[in-house]
Amino acid sequence: MDEPMAQYSRFDVDGFDAEALLGVVRDTRFEQRLLAGGQFRACVQRVMFPEFSLDSGAYNLPIFASGSFGEDLIGLAMAVNSDGPMWANGRWIPAGQIMVFAEDSELNVRPRPGGWQWAVLLISRGVLQREAVTRLGRELQLPRSGWYSRAATVTDAARLRRTVLNTLHDAAHPIGLLTPAHVRGQADTLLTAFLDSVAATDAGLPRRALGSYSERYRDAVVRRAENYLKTQCDRAYDSRALTTALGMGERQLERLFRDAYGHGPCQWHQMARLNLARSALRQAQGQGAVTEVAIRYGFGHLGRFSVMYRDMFGESPRDTLRG
Numbered sequence: 001m002d003e004p005m006a007q008y009s010r011f012d013v014d015g016f017d018a019e020a021l022l023g024v025v026r027d028t029r030f031e032q033r034l035l036a037g038g039q040f041r042a043c044v045q046r047v048m049f050p051e052f053s054l055d056s057g058a059y060n061l062p063i064f065a066s067g068s069f070g071e072d073l074i075g076l077a078m079a080v081n082s083d084g085p086m087w088a089n090g091r092w093i094p095a096g097q098i099m100v101f102a103e104d105s106e107l108n109v110r111p112r113p114g115g116w117q118w119a120v121l122l123i124s125r126g127v128l129q130r131e132a133v134t135r136l137g138r139e140l141q142l143p144r145s146g147w148y149s150r151a152a153t154v155t156d157a158a159r160l161r162r163t164v165l166n167t168l169h170d171a172a173h174p175i176g177l178l179t180p181a182h183v184r185g186q187a188d189t190l191l192t193a194f195l196d197s198v199a200a201t202d203a204g205l206p207r208r209a210l211g212s213y214s215e216r217y218r219d220a221v222v223r224r225a226e227n228y229l230k231t232q233c234d235r236a237y238d239s240r241a242l243t244t245a246l247g248m249g250e251r252q253l254e255r256l257f258r259d260a261y262g263h264g265p266c267q268w269h270q271m272a273r274l275n276l277a278r279s280a281l282r283q284a285q286g287q288g289a290v291t292e293v294a295i296r297y298g299f300g301h302l303g304r305f306s307v308m309y310r311d312m313f314g315e316s317p318r319d320t321l322r323g
Contacts, residue, residue, distance in 0.1 A: 006183045007048040008171040016040035016061075016313055018279055025055045025075075025120050030067035033275045035261060036113055039314035047171045049187045052123035056080065056168055059117075064110040064261065074128055074142065075101035076121040076194050080161050083114030087260055089147065090219030096157025098197040099149040100142060107147070108219070113262060119164045121194055132195055140195070141202040150201035163193040221246070222260045225253060229269050233276055235298040237269040273297040274312050277305075281320040290317045 013020055021032045024044050034040060040061050047054045058081075069075040077099045079085075085092040088109045093099060101107065103125070109118075125142065132140045152160075167190045170182075228245045232238070242265060243250050254264045261268055280293045291302055294317070299305035309317050 006050075006171060006186070008046070010043065010045045010172065013040070013042040013044070015315065016275075016278065017282070018275065019282070021057075021063075024057050025067070025069070026053045026122055027070040027073070028067050030065045030107075032063045032065045033272065034312065035062045035064055035110060035263075035271060037311045037313070045168050045172065047167060049183065049190075051127050051187075052121060052191065054119060054121050054164070054167060054190065056117060056119040056164065058115070059111075060115045062111050062113050062116070062262075064108070066106075066108045068104055068106045069101050070122065071104045072124060073103060073122040074125050075099075075105065075107075076123070076198065077101065077107070078119055078160065078164075079111065080117040080119050080164055082111045082116035084112035086111045086116065086118075088149070090215035090217075090222075090260075091149065093149050094151075094157075096161045097149055097152045098160065098194070098201070099147060100198055100202075101147040102143045102145050105145070105147050108223070110261060121190070123191075128195075131191055132199070135192060135195055136199050138199075140198050142198075152197055152201060156197050156200055160193045160197050163190055218256055218259065221248070221253070221256055225257070225265060226268070229265065229272065232269070233273050233297055236300075237266045239266065270308070271312070273299070274309060277309065277317070278313060278320060281317055282323075284321060289321055293317070 011020075016034045018032055021042065021044070022029050024030060024032075026046065026048075038061050040059070042057055042059045044057045045055070078097065079093065079095040082095045085094045086109060087093075088099060089107065128142070129139045132138065167186055170186060225242060225246055228242060229237075232241070239250055243253060246253065257263065257265045257268060274297075277293050277297045277299070280296065281289065284293060290306075294300075294302055294305040299308075306317055309320075313320070
């Protein structure tokens with residue numbers, strides 16, 4: 001009987017396209033929003049091994065991604081390369097440090113300004129624990145809910161990053177994963193690197209949600225503010241209405257937003273409306289569509305809307321409309 005082979009896929013995005021980026025992690029929907037102006041480019045890759053998958057994306061501009069992992073899969077995630085730590089669920093996580101997500105766990109993540117590359121390995125709890133016992137002699141202490149991340153050694157982080165990059169390189173080249181023996185060897189090497197990283201940081205972990213109270217509080221406040229602002233995307237930013245809705249001072253909210261996104265809630269709201277306008281323009285047709293979309297998302301001055309849009313996405317609204 002023929003042994004299953006690895007399956008490799010890749011797609012490139014030239015110009016920010018939220019719809020195209022929804023499924024960059026297998027069996028998930030991660031909504032992504034551009035956080036800085038410029039010509040966006042991304043390379044998204046996937047390697048499907050018989051019992052687990054590896055997804056990776058390399059972006060030249062910072063984005064904010066929000067979603068949840070699948071109900072039946074553990075997520076092992078990391079920043080492979082970045083210009084600094086990435087913000088994840090209220091914490092700053094350095095490149096190479098592994099994050100362990102229980103099934104159906106939520107992830108809200110963004111890098112610091114600049115390019116970055118991320119990777120996610122998805123695997124069932126049963127397979128992961130079976131392989132841990134076989135390779136390490138014990139089961140891993142995995143969270144039953146929520147997620148955790150602990151500092152990795154420089155050596156472990158460098159090894160894991162190198163292994164992920166080598167796996168993607170071999171899968172992308174015809175001479176890479178040609179035979180079942182090559183596939184087994186690459187799968188073993190990749191899974192062992194992830195297992196070693198988890199095993200080095202899981203001692204004494206609780207079984208439920210992790211992270212300090214202050215981290216969870218900051219993340220919860222930002223999520224509440226974000227959810228409120230999403231209901232206001234048809235109008236200009238109103239700081240008094242936001243702070244009243246949250247029962248919080250403007251200065252404190254500004255600080256929390258800057259920690260999470262690198263800018264305040266006013267700029268977040270403007271970027272959110274511009275991202276929504278871009279999605280609408282990609283689907284719109286006919287004369288007057290640019291004006292209609294601009295008004296729909298609270299941009300009363302068409303000239304200013306066009307300037308802000310070009311600064312954000314590297315093209316005019318009419319260019320987006322024309323595809």
